[in-house]
Every structure is written in structure tokens, then in C-alpha cells.
Amino acid sequence: MRRRRTPSMPPTVYLLALAVFAQGTSEFMLAGLVADISTDMRVPLSDAGLLTSAFAVGMAVGAPLMALMSRRWPRRSSLTVFLAVFALVHVLGAVTTDFGVLMTTRVLAALANAGFMAVGLATATALVPPNAKGRALAVLLGGTTIACVAGVPAGALLGELLGWRSAFWAVALVSLPALVAVVTSVPAGKTGNPAPAGRPSVATELGTLRRPRLLVTLVLGALVNGATFCTFTYLAPIVTDVAGIGSAWVxxxxxxxxxxxxxxxxxxxxxxxxxxxxxxxxxxxxxxxGWVVFALAASIPAVVVALALVQGTLSFAVGGTLISQVLYAASDAPTLGGGFATASLNVGAAAGPWLGGIAIAAGYGLRSPLWVSALLVAGALVVGGAAWAMVRGRAGGARPAVRETPTP
Structure with missing residues (x-):
């Protein structure tokens, strides 16, 4: 039987993933630094946790706005400017002694990151066949996962050895080779359809938001990612104070x-x-x-270790699939589709740590973010199930249309 060949990814997609690695390190690294920032800046732990929410708010608001602003800019110029600003604000964050300024740098970094991701998603998906969006997305998000594997722990280790500011300096330095890669490899075309006459108008792209399927998928992405970031932001104190694992193992x-x-x-x-x-x-x-078991057994080190792996896998498998479904549902919004996906995930990334912080500040303990994560995923299952039932009811019991493209 003849095997079907899977088209290879263009090299540019992998180079974009290098920049996403630097940005992913910045977005996630606070999970290992919030306690040190809280102590150094003399602010409550729940306030330090809001640095993650500030970044996510900047991403959520900035993704569609930056995508709109960059519609008429060349791809390479857009990505270069966004990445350069991203590096510079990390330098400012590394030297400031004011918590308000640090919070501002997180918002500015997020705006730059949001613009880069929106344009980067549009660029990556424009370079691959129409039925390979999920694979291109997986490569791009691979930069984020490598940041989780290597960049974030390295940032936590730097924070342990040299203080949290060293992690900010490291992100700025890692951004430099990514900046060179973008300048030398990304095509200089527009961020939308390469043919100007074929690029949808802003009104057409915004009009996709009226589609129920797209709106439901965006809500699901926000809920699932909110659960992920709610626990991830407070994972370090959960590991040390609840599970009793030494800080060196964070x-x-x-x-x-x-x-x-x-x-x-x-x-x-x-x-x-x-x-x-x-x-x-x-x-x-x-x-x-997994979140329910994590909450119930958070004091057992072996369970914490196992579920750190399991929940990371499940969170990104479900979240990555939801992003791909957003891109399919907004296929005629080549510029704003990536912005919609980025905004959705970061609404969750802002709300999750905020809700977890509220639970901690209310006196429910360090396990409470785990319960909040469970409730958010439960909410996603309820919303998804209700949407599925409504579509089936309208279709008279027929199976609702879900994007399932045969492998080429």
C-alpha cells in the first residue's frame, strides 16, 4: 500500500519558532520567579502573580490590535519591530526597582509578543498547504514548549543563583539571535494574502466573529488556558509549601x-x-x-511529579487543538485569525492567575489554584457540550461539522 507523503515545513516556520522560544520563556518564567519578586519588591505573593495576568492582558488586547496595525506593513518589518521592542522592555524590567514600572514592562512586552504572534501565525499558515495549519502551528508552538522544557527552568535556576533580574537579562540576550533569524529569513511580503487584491478587508475579517463556531472555540480556548496558567503561575509555592519538595527542585x-x-x-x-x-x-x-486528583493529592510528592508531566501534556494537547480549530474557523481572516486565537488564550492566561490569586488571598490556601483550574475545565466541558447539543438539535440529530481534514 502506497504511503501518503506529508509535506515538509518551510525553514522559515522553524526560524519563527526560535523567536517564539524567547517569548515563551518570558511568558512562563514568572512561575519560578514570583516568590523572589514578591520578596525583592516587597509586595504580596498574589500581587506578584498579577505580573502574569498583566502580560496576558497585554497579549489579549494587543493581539487583534497589533494584527490590524500591521496589515499594511511588510511581514519582515513587522516581526523585526515587535521582537526588538520585546527585547528592549526586558532590559528595562531587569534594571527597575519599582513594581509599577515592572508591571508596565510586562504589558509592553506582551503587546510586542502579541503582535509578533499574530503576524507569525499568519506568516506560518500562509507558507503551508491549507490542510496543514495544525502542523505549522505545532512547529510554531514548539518554540513555546522548548521554552517550558529548557528556558523556563533555566530562568528559575538563574533566579535561584543570581536573582530574578538575571532571567530578564537572559530573555533579552536570547532575543538577539532570533531577531537576526527573522531579518535574514522571513519574506518581506504583507502579513495577509500575498496578493493585495486577494486580501480580505478589515470588515470581512472582523465579520468572522459573528460565527457561533468560532466564538465557542474562542471561549473554550480561554477556559482551558485559564486553567493551565492558574496552576502554572503558582506551581513553585505549591511544590515547595504543599508537597514539601525543596526549592532546588522547582x-x-x-x-x-x-x-x-x-x-x-x-x-x-x-x-x-x-x-x-x-x-x-x-x-x-x-x-x-487530572486537576481534581492534583488538588486532592498535592501533598504527595510522587503525585505532584507525575501530574506535572500529565497535566502539561493534556493542557497543551487540548489547547493546541483549540488554536488550530480557531484558525480553521477563521480561515478567511488570514491576518486577524491568529490575533483571535492569541487573544482567546491570553484572556484565559490573565483570568487564571487572577482567580488563583483571589482564592489564595481569600484564605483558601495554596491548593486553591488547583481547584480553580478544575472548575475552569469543567466550565469548558459544559460550554462545549451545550454547543454540541444545540448544533445537533438544529441538525435533527445529524453530526455537527467539525474540521477533520484527511491527511494529504
Whole structure:
């Protein structure tokens, strides 16, 4: 039987992933630094946790706005400017002694990151066949997962040895080779359709937001990612204060979560173009059960170690698949589709740590973010199930249309 060949990814997609690695390190590294920042800046732990929410708010607001602003800019110029600003604000964050200024740098870094991701997603998906969006997305998000595996633990280790500011300096330095790669490899075309006459108008792209399927998928992405970031932001104190694992092992636990995220993105890359529904349903149920078990057994080191890997895998498998479904649902919004996906995930990334911080500040303890994560995933399953039932009812029991593209 003749095997079907899978088209290879263009090298530019992998180079874009290098820049995403630097940005992913910045977005996730606070999970290992919030306690040190809280002590150094003399602010409560829950306030330091809001640095993650500030970054996510900047991403959520900035993704569609930066995508709109960059519609008429050449791709290479857009990506270069966004990445240069990203590096510069990390230098400012590394030298400031004011918590308000640090918070501002997180928002500015997020705006730059949001613009880069929106344009980067549009660029990557424009370079591959129409039915390979999930694979291109998996490569791009591979930069984020490698950041979880290597960059974030390295940042935590730097923070342990040299202070949290060294991690900010490291992100700025890692951004420089990524900046060179973007300048030398990304085509200089527009961010949307390469042919100006074929590029949809802003009104047409914004009009895709009226589609129920797209709106439901965006809500699901926000809920699932909110659960991920709610626990991940407070993972270090959960590991040390609840599980009783020494602080020297925090970097290793973060790396293990990163290994899980890598496996999850790989799974999404293999299945999100062809079998998204089984992955979303099965993965979503397993993810909910995992957060409940994590909350109940957070004081048992062996369970914490195992679930750091399992929950990282499930979170990114489900989340990565939802992103691909956003891109398919907004296929005629080549510029804003990536912005919609980025905004959705970062609404969750802002709300998750905020809700977890509220639970901690209310006196529910360091296990409470785990319960909040479970509730958010439960909410996603309820919303998804209700949407599925409504579509089936309208279709008279027929199976709703879900993007399942045969492998070429």
C-alpha cells in the first residue's frame, strides 16, 4: 500500500519558532520567579502573580490590535519591530526597582509578543498547504514548549543563583539571535494574502466573529488556558509549601511540565488536522480529572511529579487543538485569525492567575489554584457540550461539522 507523503515545513516556520522560544520563556518564567519578586519588591505573593495576568492582558488586547496595525506593513518589518521592542522592555524590567514600572514592562512586552504572534501565525499558515495549519502551528508552538522544557527552568535556576533580574537579562540576550533569524529569513511580503487584491478587508475579517463556531472555540480556548496558567503561575509555592519538595527542585518540576507541553503540542500537531473532536473530548475529560486528583493529592510528592508531566501534556494537547480549530474557523481572516486565537488564550492566561490569586488571598490556601483550574475545565466541558447539543438539535440529530481534514 502506497504511503501518503506529508509535506515538509518551510525553514522559515522553524526560524519563527526560535523567536517564539524567547517569548515563551518570558511568558512562563514568572512561575519560578514570583516568590523572589514578591520578596525583592516587597509586595504580596498574589500581587506578584498579577505580573502574569498583566502580560496576558497585554497579549489579549494587543493581539487583534497589533494584527490590524500591521496589515499594511511588510511581514519582515513587522516581526523585526515587535521582537526588538520585546527585547528592549526586558532590559528595562531587569534594571527597575519599582513594581509599577515592572508591571508596565510586562504589558509592553506582551503587546510586542502579541503582535509578533499574530503576524507569525499568519506568516506560518500562509507558507503551508491549507490542510496543514495544525502542523505549522505545532512547529510554531514548539518554540513555546522548548521554552517550558529548557528556558523556563533555566530562568528559575538563574533566579535561584543570581536573582530574578538575571532571567530578564537572559530573555533579552536570547532575543538577539532570533531577531537576526527573522531579518535574514522571513519574506518581506504583507502579513495577509500575498496578493493585495486577494486580501480580505478589515470588515470581512472582523465579520468572522459573528460565527457561533468560532466564538465557542474562542471561549473554550480561554477556559482551558485559564486553567493551565492558574496552576502554572503558582506551581513553585505549591511544590515547595504543599508537597514539601525543596526549592532546588522547582526548576526540574517546571522542566517536567515543559516536557509534557512538548508532548502535548506534538500530539495536537498529529491529530488536530484530522481527528480534533476525539482529542478535545477525551483530553478535556482527562484534564478535568487530572486537576481534581492534583488538588486532592498535592501533598504527595510522587503525585505532584507525575501530574506535572500529565497535566502539561493534556493542557497543551487540548489547547493546541483549540488554536488550530480557531484558525480553521477563521480561515478567511488570514491576518486577524491568529490575533483571535492569541487573544482567546491570553484572556484565559490573565483570568487564571487572577482567580488563583483571589482564592489564595481569600484564605483558601495554596491548593486553591488547583481547584480553580478544575472548575475552569469543567466550565469548558459544559460550554462545549451545550454547543454540541444545540448544533445537533438544529441538525435533527445529524453530526455537527467539525474540521477533520484527511491527511494529504
Amino acid at each position: 526548576a526540574a518540576l517546571l522542566a517536567l511540565f515543559g516536557v509534557g507541553s512538548f508532548l502535548g503540542v506534538r500530539t495536537a500537531g498529529r491529530l488536530s488536522d484530522t481527528r480534533p473532536l476525539p482529542l478535545l473530548v477525551g483530553g478535556g475529560v482527562a484534564l478535568l480529572l
